[in-house]
Amino acid sequence: MPKILIVGGGYAGFYTAWKLEKWLRKGEADVTVVDPLPYMTYQPFLPEVAAGSIEPRHSVVALRRHLKKTTVLTAKVTGINHATKQATITPPVGDPYTFDYDIIVVTAGAVSRTFPIPGVADEAIGLKTIEEAVAIRDRVLTNFDKAAAMPAGPERDRLLTFTVVGGGFAGIEVFAELRSFASSLLSSYPQLTFDDTHFHLIEAMGRIMPEVSLETSHWVLKNLAQRGAEVHLDTQLKSAVGGVIELSTGESFESDLIVWTAGVMANPAVVRGSDFPVEERGRLQVRADLRIGTEDDIVEGAWAAGDITAVPDLSGGGVGGYCVPNAQHAVRQGKLLAKNIVAVLRGEGPKEYLHKNMGAVAGLGIGYGVFQSGKIAIKGLPAWFAHRGYHGLAMPTWERKIRVIWGWINNFFLGRDIVSLAAVTTPRAAFEEFASRPKPAVEAAPVAAAKAPAKAAAAKPAAKTVAAKTAAAKTPAAKTAAATSDVAPADAAPAKAKAPAKARAPKKVAAEVVEVAEAVAAK
Numbered sequence: 462m463p464k465i466l467i468v469g470g471g472y473a474g475f476y477t478a479w480k481l482e483k484w485l486r487k488g489e490a491d492v493t494v495v496d497p498l499p500y501m502t503y504q505p506f507l508p509e510v511a512a513g514s515i516e517p518r519h520s521v522v523a524l525r526r527h528l529k530k531t532t533v534l535t536a537k538v539t540g541i542n543h544a545t546k547q548a549t550i551t552p553p554v555g556d557p558y559t560f561d562y563d564i565i566v567v568t569a570g571a572v573s574r575t576f577p578i579p580g581v582a583d584e585a586i587g588l589k590t591i592e593e594a595v596a597i598r599d600r601v602l603t604n605f606d607k608a609a610a611m612p613a614g615p616e617r618d619r620l621l622t623f624t625v626v627g628g629g630f631a632g633i634e635v636f637a638e639l640r641s642f643a644s645s646l647l648s649s650y651p652q653l654t655f656d657d658t659h660f661h662l663i664e665a666m667g668r669i670m671p672e673v674s675l676e677t678s679h680w681v682l683k684n685l686a687q688r689g690a691e692v693h694l695d696t697q698l699k700s701a702v703g704g705v706i707e708l709s710t711g712e713s714f715e716s717d718l719i720v721w722t723a724g725v726m727a728n729p730a731v732v733r734g735s736d737f738p739v740e741e742r743g744r745l746q747v748r749a750d751l752r753i754g755t756e757d758d759i760v761e762g763a764w765a766a767g768d769i770t771a772v773p774d775l776s777g778g779g780v781g782g783y784c785v786p787n788a789q790h791a792v793r794q795g796k797l798l799a800k801n802i803v804a805v806l807r808g809e810g811p812k813e814y815l816h817k818n819m820g821a822v823a824g825l826g827i828g829y830g831v832f833q834s835g836k837i838a839i840k841g842l843p844a845w846f847a848h849r850g851y852h853g854l855a856m857p858t859w860e861r862k863i864r865v866i867w868g869w870i871n872n873f874f875l876g877r878d879i880v881s882l883a884a885v886t887t888p889r890a891a892f893e894e895f896a897s898r899p900k901p902a903v904e905a906a907p908v909a910a911a912k913a914p915a916k917a918a919a920a921k922p923a924a925k926t927v928a929a930k931t932a933a934a935k936t937p938a939a940k941t942a943a944a945t946s947d948v949a950p951a952d953a954a955p956a957k958a959k960a961p962a963k964a965r966a967p968k969k970v971a972a973e974v975v976e977v978a979e980a981v982a983a984k
Contacts, residue, residue: 462491465802466548466562468538468731470496470524472504472788473767474568475857476795477802482530484803493532493560495550499524502591505788505852506865508631509824510594512638513602513877517595519864520856527858541565541735543763549734564762564802567737567745567753568795571725571768571786580701585626585719588635595882597635600718601642602881609652619715621658624706626698627723628664630672630787633681634823635720636662640690641826642877649879660690661716663708665697665723672821673833680840681831688826725786727769737763744771744783749813751798764802766794776817790816792855824848 465481467474478494485492506520524533539557540549543565551557573587587593604620611617623643625636643658662669662685669692670678682692697709707713727744737753737760738746747753747770753763766772768786772794773779784790793816801811820834822844830845832838839847849869856862884890 462488463563463806464561465490465492465564465566466560467492467494467566467568468541468548469567469569469728469767469769470494470498470501470533471568471570471767472501472791473570473795473798474566475501475522475524475528476792477566477568477766477799478524478528478531479857480796480799481802482528484799485806489803490564490806491532492530493534493562494524494528495534495536495538495548495560496524497535497537497553499533499535501857503788503852503856503861504589506856507588507591507594508634508638510591511588511597511601511635512642512826513598513879514638514642514827514869514872515865516868517591519861519868521591522857522861527860538569538731539734541567541731541737543736543760546762565764566798566802567731567735567763567765567769568767568791569728569731569769571727572729573721574724574726575721576723578698578700580703580705581698581719581721584701584704585721587721588631589725597639597718597720598642599881599883599885601639602646602879603883604717605643605646605650605653606881608657609650613657615715617657618659619704620717621653622714622716623658623660623718623720624716625660625662625720625722627721628662628666628669628692628694629722629724630670630821630823632662632664632720632722633670634825635722636660636690637681637685637688637825637829639720640685640688641829644688645827645877646879655689658689659714661706661714662690662692663696663698663706664692664694667695669694670821670823670831673823673831674836674838677831677833677838677840681825684825684829684840725768731769737765740771742771745769747772749773749775749815750811751794751801751814752811764798766798767791770794772814775813775815778818784814784816788855789819822848822851 467478474494474496478492481490481492500521500523503520503522506515509515510517510520534550534552536550536552538548539551542548546562546565548560548562548565549557550560571589573589575581586596588597601623608617608620623639625632640660643660644655647653647655668675668678670681685692693708693710693712698706699709700707701719704715704717704719705713706716706719729743732739732743732745738755740746745753745765746755747765748756748759749772751764751766751772753760753765768791772784772790773782774784779785794814797812797814804811820832822830822832824830824845828842828845830842830848831840832844832847853862853866856865
C-alpha cells in the first residue's frame with residue numbers, strides 16, 4: 462500500500478485524515494499523522510476558553526479517539542527530504558528516525574509572529590494553543606484573588622490592568638471576552654469595583670477587524686468604550702520590559718498580563734527543514750489544486766494546506782491574491798485535499814480550491830457579537846447567538862459538539878466557573894513542601910567524627926591511671942601501704958579502671974603483699 466504521511470494534526474491535517482478514512486477503500490493506502498500534540502485545537506473557541514465560558518478540554522479533539530484507521534504519532538517532523546521521500550521524525554523520548562513515505566501532506570499550521578520589541582518575548586503570551594488560553598484565564602483569576610487582599614495602590618492597579626496587542630479578529634475577541642469575564646467577577650470580589658479594572662488594546666493600524674465593514678468596526682469600538690475598555694488606534698508598542706507598557710504616543714502604564722495577537726507566520730521549523738519551494742513570506746508555495754509547486758512546476762506526491770501555505774484565492778477576495786490564514790479556509794482545504802488525494806490514487810484529476818468568503822462572525826463576551834456577510838451586518842445579542850450557533854455546529858465530531866453546547870447550557874444556569882488552577886504548573890509543590898527526606902551523608906559523617914575524639918579523650922585518663930597503679934604496685938613501699946592502709950587512696954582509679962590490673966595476676970599480687978607484711982613485723 463502507498464504510505465501517506467500527514468505532517469500536523471491541526472484543522473487541515475485532522476480533516477484530511479478524517480475524510481481519507483471515509484473515502485479510502487480498505488487496503489488502498491496507509492495513513493500516518495505526526496503532531497507534537499495528540500489533539501486538534503478548535504482555535505475560534507480560545508477566547509471563550511480564556512474567559513471561562515468553555516471547558517478547555519471540550520475545545521480540543523483527541524486524534525486517537527476519532528481517527529480509528531490512522532496511525533497517530535505524537536512527535537515532531539524535523540526534516541523532510543522529498544527527493545528521497547524520507548522524513549525525519551523526532552519523538553519526545555528516544556533518538557530521531559527516518560520515515561519512508563510515498564505521499565506527503567504538510568499541514569503544520571502557523572505560530573505567533575512577533576517583532577523584536579523589548580520585553581515581549583519575556584512578558585507576553587500568545588493565543589494559538591489551548592495551554593495559552595488556560596494560562597490567561599488562570600492569570601486573570603489569580604490576579605483578582607491577589608488584588609482583593611491588597612490596599613488600593615500602584616501594585617493593585619498593575620494586577621488589574623490587562624493588555625492585548627493586535628486588533629484583528631483574535632485580538633478583539635479575547636479582549637472583549639476578558640472584559641466581560643472581569644465584569645462578571647466583580648460580584649464575587651466585593652473589595653473591588655469596576656473602576657479598579659483597566660483594559661487596553663493596542664493596534665498599529667487606524668481601524669480594527671478588517672474582515673468587517675468600517676461601520677461595523679466603529680460599532681465594536683463604541684461598544685467596548687461603553688464597557689470600560691480602551692482601544693489605542695494608530696499606536697505601536699515600543700517596550701514591555703518588566704511589564705511596563707510604553708506606547709508610541711508617549712503613554713506608559715504597568716500591566717501584569719500582556720496577550721500578543723498581532724499576526725501569525727507559517728511554522729518555520731517545518732518550512733526550513735524541508736526542500737519544498739517557499740514564497741517571499743515564508744509559506745510553502747502551493748497550487749490551487751493544493752499540490753506543492755507552481756503553475757509550471759509540480760512537486761509530485763507532495764500536498765499542503767492550511768496556515769503554512771500560500772494557496773491562491775480564486776474568488777479574488779484574498780490578501781495579496783492568497784487565502785487568508787483562518788479556520789474557514791483550513792477546514793475546507795483539508796476536505797478537498799483528501800478528495801484530491803483519493804482521486805489521484807485512482808487515476809483521476811484533482812480539483813482546484815475555490816471558496817467564497819461566507820462572512821465573518823465574532824463573539825464579544827456574553828450577549829455581545831457582530832456578524833458580517835457582504836453588506837448585511839448584525840450586531841449585539843442576535844449576532845452573539847449566530848456566533849455560538851455557527852461555531853457550535855462547526856466543531857468537528859458530534860461528541861465534541863455535545864460537550865461544548867452542554868457546557869454553554871450549564872453556564873447559563875450555573876454561571877461561569879471561577880476556580881483558578883494556576884498551581885497546576887507546579888503540581889508537586891505542596892507534596893514537596895512537607896515531604897520527609899533522609900539526612901544527607903555529608904551531614905552524618907561530621908557527627909560521627911565529632912563523637913569519636915570525645916570517646917578517645919575519656920578513655921585516655923583511665924588508661925593512664927591503670928598504668929600508674931600497676932607501676933606503683935611493683936615498689937616495696939607501695940605494696941606495704943596497700944597492705945596496711947584501711948582507706949583507699951584519694952586518687953585511686955574507679956573500680957572499672959582497676960579491673961585490668963586485677964585481671965593481670967590476682968594470686969601473685971596477694972602473695973607478695975603477705976611477704977612484705979611479715980618482713981615489716983619482724984623489724
